[in-house]
Amino acid sequence: MMSNQDGKWWNKKISRRDMLKLTGAGAAGVAIGASGFGGVMNAMGYDVFESVVGDASNKVEFYGKHQAGITTPVQKHVFFAALTVVSSKEDLRELFKKWTPLVVRLTNGELMADPSTNTRIPTSDTGESVGLDASNLTITFGVGPSLFDKFHISHLKPSELVDLPHFPKDQLVEEWTGGDLCIQACADDPQVAFHAVRNLVRAGSGKVEIKWSQAGFTSFPADGSTPRNLFAFKDGSVNPSKKEENDVIWIQPGESKSWLTGGTYLVARKIQMHLETWDRTSLKDQEATFGRYRDSGAVFGKKGEFDDFDVEEKDVNSNYIIPDTSHVHLARKSGAQMLRRSYSYASGVMTKTGAHDAGLLFISFQKHPSQFIKVQNSLGRMDKLNEYVTHRGSALFACFPGVQKGSYIGEAFFNAL
Numbered sequence: 493m494m495s496n497q498d499g500k501w502w503n504k505k506i507s508r509r510d511m512l513k514l515t516g517a518g519a520a521g522v523a524i525g526a527s528g529f530g531g532v533m534n535a536m537g538y539d540v541f542e543s544v545v546g547d548a549s550n551k552v553e554f555y556g557k558h559q560a561g562i563t564t565p566v567q568k569h570v571f572f573a574a575l576t577v578v579s580s581k582e583d584l585r586e587l588f589k590k591w592t593p594l595v596v597r598l599t600n601g602e603l604m605a606d607p608s609t610n611t612r613i614p615t616s617d618t619g620e621s622v623g624l625d626a627s628n629l630t631i632t633f634g635v636g637p638s639l640f641d642k643f644h645i646s647h648l649k650p651s652e653l654v655d656l657p658h659f660p661k662d663q664l665v666e667e668w669t670g671g672d673l674c675i676q677a678c679a680d681d682p683q684v685a686f687h688a689v690r691n692l693v694r695a696g697s698g699k700v701e702i703k704w705s706q707a708g709f710t711s712f713p714a715d716g717s718t719p720r721n722l723f724a725f726k727d728g729s730v731n732p733s734k735k736e737e738n739d740v741i742w743i744q745p746g747e748s749k750s751w752l753t754g755g756t757y758l759v760a761r762k763i764q765m766h767l768e769t770w771d772r773t774s775l776k777d778q779e780a781t782f783g784r785y786r787d788s789g790a791v792f793g794k795k796g797e798f799d800d801f802d803v804e805e806k807d808v809n810s811n812y813i814i815p816d817t818s819h820v821h822l823a824r825k826s827g828a829q830m831l832r833r834s835y836s837y838a839s840g841v842m843t844k845t846g847a848h849d850a851g852l853l854f855i856s857f858q859k860h861p862s863q864f865i866k867v868q869n870s871l872g873r874m875d876k877l878n879e880y881v882t883h884r885g886s887a888l889f890a891c892f893p894g895v896q897k898g899s900y901i902g903e904a905f906f907n908a909l
């Protein structure tokens with residue numbers, strides 16, 4: 493239990509973990525029931541929502557040049573939500589001002605409060621993250637092309653921020669496509685990620701609504717090697733190095749609208765993976781699909797996962813060593829780069845077929861949507877992977893630059909409105 497020897501403990505930093513200790517020990521016999529955590533603490537006469545600084549060790553810094561959750565080391569879980577804005581641009585600006593301190597609290601591993609009202613209403617935080625720590629939570633925001641049309645602010649719309657073109661073999665469904673805003677919450681705990689989105693949307697009630705959402709996961713082997721996707725292949729081996737970030741990911745001054753300097757573009761694709769078909773395919777064919785060996789993750793003709801390779805290299809019979817219909821061959825040949833930060837999903841069964849509704853929530857970050865378009869066009873109809881996957885959802889968002897202390901998320905954008 494925290495001591496009050498050196499002052500009022502309730503005015504000090506109180507993490508979600510501390511809260512649990514307090515109710516567990518100090519409020520013996522008082523159950524955290526329907527009234528929630530705040531209810532318990534209020535019953536004891538304490539304001540549980542005073543805390544402003546968290547003490548969690550596994551927390552990611554919120555402030556910085558760029559938003560967190562992009563080049564941040566990948567966490568184990570994502571909860572991704574695309575939102576529809578149902579209010580005015582002035583309301584949205586106020587919402588982002590309100591969201592910013594809430595996001596700071598959440599990433600600190602604290603309960604959320606509503607600073608504008610300093611409310612004691614127990615339901616200020618829905619409470620399911622009580623006892624859970626910061627879990628490396630990051631929350632990343634972006635705006636979609638439709639927002640600019642809705643608000644009639646074409647002068648602020650970068651020319652490249654338009655819906656992605658239709659690609660061969662796309663079978664997109666409206667309910668997993670588009671969105672005026674996105675919130676990507678990543679954390680090492682699935683409930684912490686979900687809690688963040690749930691509470692932010694709740695704080696925006698009457699201003700935003702969820703259009704579609706997707707939870708995802710990725711699992712890291714104990715030896716620190718690259719996680720495997722649901723086709724059992726290492727996924728994420730080739731990504732830009734730190735040195736390449738400004739060339740590949742971060743929008744530089746003069747490269748787009750000024751409010752986007754330091755930001756990036758997020759592409760989300762909900763891609764169903766036909767696990768049943770894959771599981772009937774021989775290992776040889778599976779490996780030829782990617783042009784990489786399943787176990788080591790190395791490209792054909794190499795030993796190590798990270799060995800450099802020349803995609804044009806041919807064998808003595810003048811055949812490409814990495815087959816020209818393979819995913820890696822075609823992706824590399826496009827010449828475009830991006831940061832891939834995808835998560836697997838498993839969302840039950842497809843009602844018509846009884847097949848797994850499982851796949852990849854493909855998420856990539858790039859300074860211009862054309863980078864994604866170039867790779868996807870190169871994969872086109874040729875990619876052998878097409879036999880095993882179907883693109884069901886798609887969205888593009890411009891992610892704001894990072895936030896400096898004293899500022900709020902998207903300030904440069906909202907100031908220009």
Ligand code: HEM
Pocket residue numbers: 721723725726727728729730731761763764765782784819820823824829830832851852854864867868871881
């Ligand atoms: C369910 C769909 C997909 C699966 C299962 C998948 C899986 C993989 C795997 C296993 C690799 C090789 C290891 C690695 O470098 O990470 C890879 C590489 C790559 N994939 Fe995908 N991928 C999918 C969709 C996409 C899409 C939609 C794009 C972009 C349009 C894309 C772009 C890339 C790129 C750029 C590489 C690296 C190529 C290089 O070596 O330079 N992938 N993918």
